[in-house]
Amino acid sequence: EGGQLTExxxxxxxxxxxxxxxxxxxxxxxxILLQILEDGR
Structure with a gap:
């Protein structure tokens, strides 16, 4: 289940x-946002 942004x-x-x-x-x-951007997820 995602939040508003992910949906x-x-x-x-x-x-x-x-x-x-x-x-x-x-x-x-x-x-956390930096980790997501670095991982490309």
């Missing part, structure tokens, strides 16, 4: 997700 990306797999001002996110969230 939208699943429905529209060729979408672009813009993460504006991601550096202001909580460090844990920022690190």
């Amino acid at each position: 939208q990306v699943r429905r529209h797999p060729y979408s672009v997700v813009l993460l504006d001002e991601i550096e202001k996110a909580h460090p844990d969230v920022f690190n």
Whole structure:
């Protein structure tokens, strides 16, 4: 089961997700997103 973002990306797999001002996110969230982007998952 996914969240709102993952469900939208699943429905529209060729979408672009813009993460504006991601550096202001909580460090844990920022690190998880970096891991996802590095792994390409």
